[in-house]
Amino acid sequence: MRRTGERMLAIQDMNFSAQAGKFVCIVGTSGCGKTTLLNVIAGLLQPSSGQVLLGGNPVVGPGKERAMVFQTAALLPWRNVMRNVTYGLEIQGYSPKQARQSAREMINLVGLSGFDESYPRELSGGMQQRVNLARALVTKPDLLLMDEPFASLDAQMREFMQTEIERIWLQTGQTTLFVTHTIDEAILLADEIIVMTNRPGRVKSVISVNIPRPRPHSLKKSVEFHAIEADVRDLIQIEFDELLRQYPRVRI
Amino acid sequence: MKNRQFFGFLHEILPFRKLLLSMLTLVAFLTLWELLPALGWIDPFFTSSPSRILRAANWLFAHGLWNDIRISLSEFGLGMLLAIILGILVGVLLGWYRTLDAMFEPFVTMFNAMPRVALLPLIIIWLGIGMESKVAAVFLGAFFPIAITVMKGVRMVDENLLKCARSFCATDWQVFSTLVLPTCVPFLVAGLHIAVGRGLVGVVIGELLASQAGVGHMINKASTSFQTDKVFVGIILLTGFGYFLTVILRQLEKIFDTWRADR
Numbered sequence: 031m032r033r034t035g036e037r038m039l040a041i042q043d044m045n046f047s048a049q050a051g052k053f054v055c056i057v058g059t060s061g062c063g064k065t066t067l068l069n070v071i072a073g074l075l076q077p078s079s080g081q082v083l084l085g086g087n088p089v090v091g092p093g094k095e096r097a098m099v100f101q102t103a104a105l106l107p108w109r110n111v112m113r114n115v116t117y118g119l120e121i122q123g124y125s126p127k128q129a130r131q132s133a134r135e136m137i138n139l140v141g142l143s144g145f146d147e148s149y150p151r152e153l154s155g156g157m158q159q160r161v162n163l164a165r166a167l168v169t170k171p172d173l174l175l176m177d178e179p180f181a182s183l184d185a186q187m188r189e190f191m192q193t194e195i196e197r198i199w200l201q202t203g204q205t206t207l208f209v210t211h212t213i214d215e216a217i218l219l220a221d222e223i224i225v226m227t228n229r230p231g232r233v234k235s236v237i238s239v240n241i242p243r244p245r246p247h248s249l250k251k252s253v254e255f256h257a258i259e260a261d262v263r264d265l266i267q268i269e270f271d272e273l274l275r276q277y278p279r280v281r282i
Numbered sequence: 283m284k285n286r287q288f289f290g291f292l293h294e295i296l297p298f299r300k301l302l303l304s305m306l307t308l309v310a311f312l313t314l315w316e317l318l319p320a321l322g323w324i325d326p327f328f329t330s331s332p333s334r335i336l337r338a339a340n341w342l343f344a345h346g347l348w349n350d351i352r353i354s355l356s357e358f359g360l361g362m363l364l365a366i367i368l369g370i371l372v373g374v375l376l377g378w379y380r381t382l383d384a385m386f387e388p389f390v391t392m393f394n395a396m397p398r399v400a401l402l403p404l405i406i407i408w409l410g411i412g413m414e415s416k417v418a419a420v421f422l423g424a425f426f427p428i429a430i431t432v433m434k435g436v437r438m439v440d441e442n443l444l445k446c447a448r449s450f451c452a453t454d455w456q457v458f459s460t461l462v463l464p465t466c467v468p469f470l471v472a473g474l475h476i477a478v479g480r481g482l483v484g485v486v487i488g489e490l491l492a493s494q495a496g497v498g499h500m501i502n503k504a505s506t507s508f509q510t511d512k513v514f515v516g517i518i519l520l521t522g523f524g525y526f527l528t529v530i531l532r533q534l535e536k537i538f539d540t541w542r543a544d545r
Contacts (some may be wrong), residue, residue, distance in 0.1 A: 072449055091451075098449045104442035108464045108541040117460070118450040151540060169450070 041067055041077075041231045043265060046224055048207055049174070053199055055208045057262065058226030059269050064209045065101075067231065068177050071207065072276070082171060094122055097166035099176040103158035105150040105165075111137065112146040115159050118169045127158055127279075136168040156187040160194070166206065176208045178231035189247055191219050194276050203205045213262050217255060218245050225265045228273050302522045330510045335518065338511035347500065351519070354496040357413050358485045361420025365477060369425050370470065372431025378462070381435075396429065399487055411492040420490035423480030431473030435466035467539040471531065478527045486520060 036227040037185050041063045048054045058064050069075040082089040084096070087274040094170055096130045097118065105114050112133055119129035134191055137146060150158055159179050166174060180188045199206060199219075210216050216223045249255050327332060339347075368438045371467050376390070392417035402419055409415040439461050448456050449452050489498025504512035 060370060074445060074448060092449050094451060096449075098446070100442060102442050104440070104446045106443060106461070106464070121450040121452045121456050123449065149540065177302070192465075235483075 041070070043224075044232055045237050046233050048205060050172070050205050051203050052221045053206045053219055054219035054222045054224060055210055055269065056224045056226060057213060057216050057266065058231060059228055059266060059273060060211055060270070062226045062228050063231035064211070064226060065177055067226075068098070068195050068207065069211050070174075072096055072175050074098075090107070094169065095172040095175055097169050098172035099159075099163050099166045099174065099179045101181055102238050103150070103155075103162045105158055105161055109152055109230060111142060111147050111153070114150065115164045115168055115258050122169060128166075130199055132168050133164070136164040136274065136277055139167070139201065140164045141194065142254070148176070153195060154187070159183065159191060163195075164196070167202065172205060174204050174206045178209055178211065180210075188215075191192060193244075195219060200243060202263060213259055213266070214250055214255075216262070217241075217258050218247070223258075225262060228269050234269065234276045237261060290470055295475075301398040315508060326510075327508070328510060330514045335514045339436075339515045342500070342512060342515055343350050347497075348508070350495055350500045353413065354485055354489065354498065357416040357488075357496065358481055360413075361417040361484065362424055362477070364417070365421045365424035365428055365481065366474070367420075369473070369477070370432050370466075371430030372425075373429040374436055374462070374466070376429070377433040377436025378458075390426070390430065394426045399483075402488060402491055408491050411494060412509050416485050416488040416493065416496065419484035420481040421484075423484035424477035425544045427476035428470065431469045431476075432466050435469030436497060438460055438469070439465045468535070468541050471534050471538050475528070475531045475535070476513075478531065479524070482520065482524050482527075 039063050044067065056064050056067065065077065069079050071084075071089065073089050084093075084162065089096075099173055106117060109117065112130065113136055115133040116124075116126070116129040119132065120126070123134075134146070137143060142157060142160050142164070145153070145157070150161070153161070162179065163176075180191050183191060196219060198204075208216075208219060217239055223239060225234045225237065226232065227234045237258065239258060241249065241258075309316055315329070316333060318324045319329060319331045349368050376386060401422060402415075405418050405422075406415050409418055413491070424460075443461050444457065452460070486498040486501075489496040491503050493499040493502075497519055501513050501516035504510075505518070
């Protein structure tokens with residue numbers, strides 16, 4: 031995988047499957063190739079070898095059955111909320127009327143009713159990420175890819191958006207692959223947590239989270255939450271210690 | 283320090299009082315301009331005066347100044363129009379295709395660095411002393427700032443937006459029309475700002491050098507017979523036109539500045 035001009039192996043032999051309707055979180059140390067993995071699945075990066083199978087079909091490029099929520103909101107500054115949400119539909123050739131109708135539903139779902147005419151610069155970071163999410167959801171993808179969408183939000187907004195994501199997921203049943211480096215975020219949201227090894231990234235472990243939904247933030251004080259958190263933290267700690275041992279050969 | 287205290291009150295006064303102050307200095311200037319020649323302190327042969335200029339303007343408007351204005355305006359308008367159309371086209375092509383950029387980059391840099399006024403004698407040989415040479419002069423002045431800013435704009439397209447468009451399977455044409463063109467617009471307006479100034483210089487110098495009509499022609503004719511009043515009429519007309527365009531472009535800039543992606 032070529033990144034920033036130098037060749038390095040970001041991912042190797044990653045085998046996992048995400049079942050339809052599940053919320054799967056991918057966690058790992060920083061630089062372990064999480065974002066690369068998501069970009070490969072999205073078809074934005076070509077793997078140097080190997081392939082991604084989606085419903086049995088290999089991924090060869092971007093596709094309408096996948097949609098991505100980006101780390102930065104990546105909204106078009108000259109379009110208002112409505113026209114940002116319809117952007118993907120427009121590109122995929124839906125009629126403007128059809129697009130607007132689906133977009134309105136989605137804008138309501140993500141809690142932005144009344145902001146159709148607002149421009150991105152007038153919105154808070156959290157609201158911009160809602161638009162980002164709505165733009166991806168409205169294309170009704172089989173697989174939704176989310177790349178640390180709350181990384182740039184402050185702690186309060188982050189917690190609020192986590193609750194929102196779960197609410198929206200419960201309403202849509204959208205199969206989701208969610209990359210994060212925050213362990214408690216993964217436990218709150220995921221049915222399944224995939225822990226990745228250091229670069230080159232592989233699947234270190236898959237942990238099921240069987241806590242009933244909806245999961246409020248107060249859950250973080252519960253015993254079961256702590257148990258899962260300890261498991262994941264230990265796994266990541268092992269990887270992190272390994273990374274430190276390799277230091278200074280590996281830049282963190 | 284004293285100075286700062288003296289002007290410090292400007293920050294606190296209301297906008298209309300600021301306008302009032304600007305008007306006051308303007309009126310004071312015009313009064314002095316009128317009074318000093320009248321008192322015999324300076325020679326109006328060189329400086330003219332507001333009343334003399336008004337009289338000259340009256341006379342000129344009755345004797346064909348409208349025609350000069352019409353000629354200059356059409357030269358400027360036609361040259362600008364050509365510069366905008368070709369400037370956008372060339373800017374987009376050079377910004378989008380790296381090969382074309384590599385091929386033509388030396389020409390663009392050379393032409394942009396060249397004092398293009400120096401080309402005017404050549405252009406007059408090629409196109410004659412009619413309107414064509416002035417249209418070419420305006421075009422030469424205005425084309426490069428437009429092409430260069432548009433080219434920069436094309437390259438400023440946000441990586442994240444490109445990724446987003448590609449994730450939705452956008453075609454090259456869709457990327458171009460939904461991302462590249464809108465990104466260019468604020469750059470184009472900034473380029474127009476420079477282009478308008480250069481275009482005005484082009485039309486005036488072209489007319490001063492060799493022409494049969496136009497505001498610059500009128501200025502030239504008046505100056506060779508030492509009619510400073512008429513020269514001033516021409517200068518004021520050109521200044522007013524330039525000011526008018528600047529105000530319009532400033533408004534456009536304000537509107538389209540919000541199109542720039544936050545980065």
